[in-house]
Structures are given as structure tokens and as C-alpha cells.
Amino acid sequence: MPNVGVGVLWALCGGFALGVFARSLVAVPEALLPILGVIAFAALIAGRKHPAKLRLGIIVAALCLSAGAGILRMQSAILASDPALDAQLGERVTLVGMISDAPDARATQVRVPVTLASSSVKVLAIFPAHTEMYYGERVRVSGILRLPESFEAGAGRQFHYPGYLAAQGITYQLDRASLEEGGNFAGYSLVAGAYRLKDSFVLGLERALPEPHAGLASGITVGDKRAMGSDLMKEFQIVSLIHIVVLSGYNITVVIDALFRWLRGAPRYVRFGAGGFVALFFAVMTGFASASLRAALMSLIAISGKLNGRIYRADRALALVGALMIAWNPYLLVFDPGFQLSFLACAGLIVFSPLFARWYASVPMKFALRDTLISTSSAQIAVLPLLLFQSGNLSLVSLPANLLVLAVVPMSMLFSAIAALGGLVFEPIAPLIGFPAYAYLSYILGTAHVLASIPFASVTVPAFSAWLLLPVYFSLFGYGLYVLQKEKAALS
Numbered sequence: 001m002p003n004v005g006v007g008v009l010w011a012l013c014g015g016f017a018l019g020v021f022a023r024s025l026v027a028v029p030e031a032l033l034p035i036l037g038v039i040a041f042a043a044l045i046a047g048r049k050h051p052a053k054l055r056l057g058i059i060v061a062a063l064c065l066s067a068g069a070g071i072l073r074m075q076s077a078i079l080a081s082d083p084a085l086d087a088q089l090g091e092r093v094t095l096v097g098m099i100s101d102a103p104d105a106r107a108t109q110v111r112v113p114v115t116l117a118s119s120s121v122k123v124l125a126i127f128p129a130h131t132e133m134y135y136g137e138r139v140r141v142s143g144i145l146r147l148p149e150s151f152e153a154g155a156g157r158q159f160h161y162p163g164y165l166a167a168q169g170i171t172y173q174l175d176r177a178s179l180e181e182g183g184n185f186a187g188y189s190l191v192a193g194a195y196r197l198k199d200s201f202v203l204g205l206e207r208a209l210p211e212p213h214a215g216l217a218s219g220i221t222v223g224d225k226r227a228m229g230s231d232l233m234k235e236f237q238i239v240s241l242i243h244i245v246v247l248s249g250y251n252i253t254v255v256i257d258a259l260f261r262w263l264r265g266a267p268r269y270v271r272f273g274a275g276g277f278v279a280l281f282f283a284v285m286t287g288f289a290s291a292s293l294r295a296a297l298m299s300l301i302a303i304s305g306k307l308n309g310r311i312y313r314a315d316r317a318l319a320l321v322g323a324l325m326i327a328w329n330p331y332l333l334v335f336d337p338g339f340q341l342s343f344l345a346c347a348g349l350i351v352f353s354p355l356f357a358r359w360y361a362s363v364p365m366k367f368a369l370r371d372t373l374i375s376t377s378s379a380q381i382a383v384l385p386l387l388l389f390q391s392g393n394l395s396l397v398s399l400p401a402n403l404l405v406l407a408v409v410p411m412s413m414l415f416s417a418i419a420a421l422g423g424l425v426f427e428p429i430a431p432l433i434g435f436p437a438y439a440y441l442s443y444i445l446g447t448a449h450v451l452a453s454i455p456f457a458s459v460t461v462p463a464f465s466a467w468l469l470l471p472v473y474f475s476l477f478g479y480g481l482y483v484l485q486k487e488k489a490a491l492s
Contacts (some may be wrong), residue, residue, distance in 0.1 A: 007055065009316060011062040013323040017333060018063075019070020020326050024334040028075075028149030040064040079171045082121050084141040085145060092143040095123060095174070098186045100133050101287045103196045106228070112177075113170055114141060122169045124148070125177040133179065135189020135195050143177035155392040156463035192283040198222050204423030205416065209444045210436030213441040217416035219245030220409060222362050223286045232445075235452040237391070240398035241381065242344075244409055244444075252282050252295045272303045279303075288327070290332060290339035294346070297321045315350050318343070337390055341383050349375060349383025351480040354487070368407055376402040385472045392461045397451040402449050412440040 022028055040061035047057020085093075097116040105109040110127040117138075125141050148170070153159040165173075184193065202224055205214045214234050218224040223245075236242045256275045263271045276299070280304070283289075283296035301317045322343055326332055332339040356374045362369040362374065380398055388394060415437035422433030431438075451457060 006316070007059045008062045010319060011059045012066045013319040015063040015066030015074075016070040016323050017326055019067035019072075020074045020330045020333050021070075022067075022098065023074035024330070027372065028071050033071065036064040036068040057171045065327050067374065069329075070326075073327060076412035077330045079166055081168070081171060083119065084119075085172060087349070088145050091145060092142060093145045094140060094173075094180065097123070097138075098142050099133055099135055099137045099139060101168075102135050102185070102198075104130075105129070113168065114139060115172075121171055123172045124165060124170045125174040127177045127179065131179060133182065134274050135190050136185045138183035138186050139179060140183075141174065141177050141182040142180055143174035146173045146175055147171075148173045151439045153391070155391065155460050157390070160335060161276060163331065164337075167329060167331035183214060189283055196279060197287050198224065200424060201420045202426050204420035204430075205434075207423030207427050208414075208419040209423075209438055210431035212445065213438055216245065216441050216445060217412070217419065217437060221413050221420070223282075223289065224294065233450075235448045237393060238397075238452040238458045239401035239448050240395040241401055241405055241448055243341075243445075244405065252292065253301065254413055254467045255282070256299060258410070259412070264455075276300050290336050290340035294321055294325060294339070294342050296332060297324070298346070314346075318346050318350065337386075340386055344382045344386060345379040346424075347477070351477055352381055355480060355483055369403070372403055372406050374397075376406065381476070385469055385476070388461045389464065389466060389469055393458050394461050395458045396455060398458045401451050404451075405444050408440050408443060410436065412444060414442055451469050 010304060043057040043060035044065070045057075047054035054413060055213040058062050095114065095116055096118070097114040099112055100115040101113045106348075108130060108132045109130050111132070112125045112127060112133055115121055115122050116127050123145075124142060127133075148162045148165050150158050150161050191236070201222055202218050205217045205221075208214075209217055212229060215229070217234070232304075233242070233245075236245060240369075256278055259274055259278060260271055266274075279296040279299040280448075282377070283293045298321050325339065331467045353374055357370075360370055360377075362375050363373055365371070376399060380402075382407070384394075407452060415434075419430070419434030421439040423430040
């Protein structure tokens, strides 16, 4: 039974995701679970009677059982409401709890998740701008209690806001909130330390760089894009560069690669231990945001494989990490755009990079032009259908924008880190220390602005059904995998 283990892995991961997906959209009848069990048992019996089909029987059984497990996991994760809070919807209430994540400070408001002391229910409290709070603080807050509602996302699209908040464990929303009392720290010290380090880093950048350069530097280094402003964010969305201002897998890979080069002469365990720590630390610092967590887990698998001399298979690592993340939080699969885009971008790099490498074989390697072209094309083609469904924004300058910008992101991150350190330690001369970062960041900002100003730099695609994504992605990745298998067969 060649490759039965690989087939079972894909069946387990795929079946579990399928079960979670189905239960996320509809109430699956309980009678389906024993039916899946019967099909699994029948597949194993049929395989034992016909040894030639035993591998298929095992895979079918694994698929059915894991799909049932996915249904049960999603069922168990559905957030329960609090009858006492439900009775007070629309009223002004006073709640006591702990701030369970870093406050999200925006231009006009501060959004703070609060886990209640009485029931462990999580509420998103929305405060006026510049309200000072910190992760782990015990608080007494008051506001208008509501249930979150879906809203218009533009171009006829609805954003499922309740599901998005549910992925963060949030059930209720507290509008027009006010802080009545702050108290002692009750969170986790490691998480609080990561947030404090992030805040100190951002403070150093603000001392060394003007805006919007400091905001961009915060985004590409620690995933903090609050200071960029809506206009600048819109330009980055138009040219499809928004991925560089979140702490994505690309940014984390840049940091780990630089760390490995810096520790080139150190013992292997030191290098890999430091790489693993950095990956996890970045995930903690972003509050375990989907993109950074996915990148951190895959980095840990890759580091572990190298440490033990094993071959790293990115496709299997992605499947395993995706299944683990969905098992940890089933809401991610359907309701978290960050998880969806990060997973698809990584899958696109794995499946389509070999194809684009052949198509771009004549492109020169100088300035990493070919590699950037390959990675950009592979990731963009994978996320494009989902982006069109979510926002309708079709960027016609995406490829040149990424080619012009991605090559300078590593140096921008390096000099931004130096600028932040200069801002914290040598504040009087911080702008001088930050000048190299300022030059690189000015280039990125200028490129985005110029390309976004081009007439018809992006067009809006009308809204379409989510169900159309299924045949599109089935065809897209089916074609990519077919070509890859064909090439492997030709080489063997």
C-alpha cells in the first residue's frame, strides 16, 4: 500500500475541514454522524475483502470519520449566549471583567475585548478615542449592550460581522462604552511582555520617523498599522500591497532568515531555538492573529525538520497546520478572512511556484526579480477569487507594485528596527538614525501613491455568490496539481 500514510493525512485534514465547513453553514442533522460511521466501517470491510482496494477503503474511512469529528468540533465551539445579558439587550449596563487582548486604538474609537468575570462571555467594548487601557487590566465598564450585526461592505457585499467576532470568541458588543474603574493586572505575563515590547518598539519608531512613515514601519515590522490612516490604507489596497503591512508569513520569514544569517557560526540548536522563539514571539505579539500564527507554526515545523535532518514538505505542513488551527478555533475556516487569505496564499506558493518558475525562466535573477515575480504571481492568483468575493477590488497594477516594493521590504524592516532602537536609546538624534529607514519607506509610499493614482488602477467587480468560489478554486488548484503531477511523472 504505497503512500497510504500520505493519503490518510490528506483525508484526515480535508475531511475535518469539510465537516467544520458544513456545520458552519447549516445545522447538520445528528443522523448524519452514525451514517458516516457506517460508511467508514463498510469501507474498511470492503477493503479487507479486496486487498487491492484496501488503501482506498482506509482513506474513505479516514475521510468519513474526520468529517464527523469536524461536525462535532464546530458544534461544540458554537458560542452560547448569556440569558441574563440577553434580557438587557438595548439597555445601558455595567459589566466587570478583564481586558483579554491588546486594545485596538483607531482614529475615532478604541475597541477592547473584555472577558466578563461572571460568565467568561467576551464582549467587544467600543470606547471614545484616546481611552487608555492595557491588556490584562481588570475593569468596570458601562455601555449600551447589543448583538453584533452584519453590515454593508461596499459594492453590494455583506460582511458577516457576528461570525468574524465569534472567531475571536466575542458574543456581544458594548456601544458608547465608558471606563468606570481600572484595576490590577490579571493576564498572562508573557503576552503582556510581548505587547509592552511592541508598544515600546512603536514608540521608538514614532520618535525617529514622521508620519506616515512611522505607521508604515510599524506595519511591516510588528503588524501595527493603526497610524497609517484610512487614505493610505486605501492606496495600499488599490495596488494590492496591503499584505506587507500586516505581520504575515513573508515578514516573519524575512526576520528568521536574517537571524539565521546572523547566527551562522552558532551551534545548530542555538540557531533553530532562536528561530522558533522568534516565530512564536511574533505570533504572541499579534494576539495570535491567523496569518502570523500560521506562519509561526509552519516555521516551527520547518525548523524541527531541519534540526532532525528530515525532509520538509510544505504542502503537508500546510495541511497539518490548517487542520490544527481549525481544530483550535473552528470559526476561522468560514468567518476569518485573515486565515483564508493566508492559507490560500501559502497554498498558491506551493502549487503554482513551479509553474511560474518555468514561465519566467528567461527573467534575470538580478535584484531578486525572478523570485519576486514567481512568488507574487503564485500568491496573487491563489487569493484573487477570494479577494474579488470579499471586496470586489481588482487591482490592475498589482504585479508591478509588488515587483517594485517587495525587493526593498527586507532592508526597510532592518533599518526600521534600527530606527526604533535609536528612538528609544538616542532620542535626540533619532531622526538622523532613522534616515535610511525614512528613505526606503518613502520609496514604498511613493510607489504606492503613484500607482494608485493611475486611472483605472483598480476596477470593482460586481458581487457574486460565495458558492461560485468552490468550482473556481476546484478548477484552479486542480489544474495546478494536475500539471505538477504530470511533470513529476515525466521526470520519474
